[in-house]
Amino acid sequence: MPKVESENAERLQKVLASAGVGSRRACEVLIAAGRVTVDGQRASLGDKVDPETAEIHVDGQRVVTNTKLVYIAMNKPRGVVSTMADERGREALADYVGDVNQRVYHVGRLDADSEGLLLLTNDGTLAHRLMHPSYEVPKTYRAEVAGPVPRAVGRQLLKGVELEDGPAKADAFKLVDAFGRTALIEIVLHEGRKHIVRRMFDEVGHPVSRLIRTAIGPIRLGDLKPGRTRRLTNAEVAALFKSVGG
Template sequence: MNDGRKRNSGDGPRGPAKRDGKDAPRRSPKRGTKASGKAAQKAAVQLGPREKAEWSPLGGAGGPLDKTKDEQRIAKLMARAGVASRREVERMIADGRVALNGQILETPATLLKNLDGVTVDGKPVGEPEVARLFAYHKPSGLLTAARDPGGRPTIYDRLPPNLPRVMPVGRLDLNTEGLLLLTNDGELKRLMELPKTGIERTYRARAFGDISQEQLEDLIDGVEVDGMRYGKIDANLERRTGRNQWIEMTLTEGKNREVRKVLEHLGLQVSRLIRTRYGPFTIGDLQPGDVSEIKRGDLERFVKELG
């Protein structure tokens, strides 16, 4: 699970530090290596007019999100349009929910030049808009899911109503808070989640127990926990008060509950976990529940660097 933000003293972003009266030392924020860390700035979400995807250099010929090919698989086109991820679109097709000119599609391998005549549950699918990326400060206690059969609140219950249809880039656990990136573009989501891109994520964990910096430094070679191998983790002990400490961890894999499992493997109990950075994008001064759009130029430079 994986800072570069301007840190306030104590617990995490802003206010919570005041509650236990303990302050964390000030440290220089890490910076992303590929784009400006100012990309996620505190601001109200400003939604401009609808823009067609062809406007964006993100979709330029030969680029990672190239939209100039004559024909593409329908699952890819629908993901680009923000309907769902490719895998989810494939499930929709298997369930008979997707049709072309009134005919139910049977395979996600269908090749199309555009989405004219494509419907989901009888509703037309619009053409892709320009790729956009948003930084959201996810509060603890929300699921990163569209809905929960058990009725627990999700991020979509709390997101501002003026956002376009967005999908999360990766996930944060129910009780993990901090930076969650959101995009309207399924291909951008896929690109940022691919393990081979090696995008760093930084977390801060408050944990109880005994640990040394030397033990944390051993994680740089990876660690195996209950048969699962976790790759390189750059971990640093920020400060300690008694048996309570704040630990910063940067990794690139982001496997399910990775930070919690690794720290529990080391004999620690995690009481709070905050993601502060995803690639060059940071939580900055965003307060819980705040959303800010990443600047177009920062996003384009980031995608170009990913190649």
């Protein structure tokens, strides 16, 4: 039971309702049923919380109640550098993010040459966990590589290859399409060393000509066009928290 009552404290059901969990009445039912926790403790009816600082879960799913926190998915186009604003005037992320009042940061990076899903947020807790090696969220990429690609290559990458800075292995590998001298591969990795996908394909002799990240954990790029952004849904944010320990 949260004892701390800051001046911003509001009734828990009101906070839950404004976060989109359900009507106030429905939220009261959830609280009474013991399905809501605040900062790890089971909440009871009548509790007040500060929506900006409380960490609230409903049925173990994180509910973000701080309206200042923003979670954005972006399809980073090729040629754009992974910085909000580039000191040397190159095209950067802020040029695409548009009307966000809060200062957001990209979580992890994509090389200028690579494209696809990049997450942007001002939530330090989520950013820290997504970047922390102990959570290792799987990331999915589509790679256009020099083909044809024999089956043995996939097996080799799944088994692991030795790179300059240690071993690296794919969690999943799938040949999606092959056309002429190019093959389209879907590959899943849970680590984020620099240029890791390109280096792994170089190692097995199939250099990457185009690389698109299509998913980070439960968040999918979907049909987001290059250069476009969208806000993550509440369900996506909850799923993302779940993938990094709640």
